[in-house]
Amino acid sequence: MPxxxxxxxxxxxxxIALAASGPSSSALAAEYADGLISADPDARVVELFDEAGGDGKPRFGQVAVCWGPDEAECRKRLVDQWRWAPQNWKVKAELPGPESFASASQFTREEDLARTIPCGPDVDKHIEAFNRYVDAGFTHVAFVQVGGDSQAEFLDWAERELMPRLHG
Incomplete structure (x- = not known):
């Protein structure tokens, strides 16, 4: 072992911030961590965190997006690289390896993913996803771009179109 x-x-x-998804983990994050992390814009998790003593600590949200000039291509990328996303954390936490994730996500449909993860070039869709976290009470929101090959283009687009709208 290294x-x-x-x-x-x-x-x-x-x-140190701690990821939470329900009453027990929210209470642990409030008591032991310096902040909360969640990949779901769940206002109830924020409320539980605050009630357990986390009020005033930062709350970090992680919003997945799949930007690209062609929405259809983005949807295909989601199925290829992010098809496990609709599974809830109780399922994901129990899966021991890649084969299990592949099995658990084999019936995920493109439209299921696109309903929860904004795809394509429409900046309003991405802002709407961001705002769900803000409205839920998160103080910090990070974008996760699905697709390693499109990172540079995503960052250029975000600088040019997304960030000005978020800051404006």
Missing amino acids: EAYVWDRPAAGVP
């Missing part, structure tokens, strides 16, 4: 070494420890420690 060893890990920390050569230069920060004086104040490193803030």
Whole structure:
């Protein structure tokens, strides 16, 4: 097993956020972590986190998007690279490896994915997905672009079209 070494420890420690999806994990995050993480825009998780003592701590949301100039191609990319997304966390947490994920997601349909993950060049769809997290009470939202081959183009588009709209 490889060893890990920390050569230069920060004086104040490193803030740690904990992913949560329900009452137990929200309470753990509130008590032990410096912030909350969620990949679902669930206002109830934020509320549970706050009620358990997390009020005032940062809440990080992770919104998946699949940007590209052709929505049909983006939808195909989702099926190829992100088809496990509709499974809930209770299922995903129990899957031991890639073969299990493949089996659990074999019946995922393109339209199921596109209903929850914005696809294509329409900036309004991506902003709507972002706003679901803001409306749920998240203080920080990260975009996750599905598709390694399209990262550079996504970042250029985000700088040119998405970020100005979010900041405006």
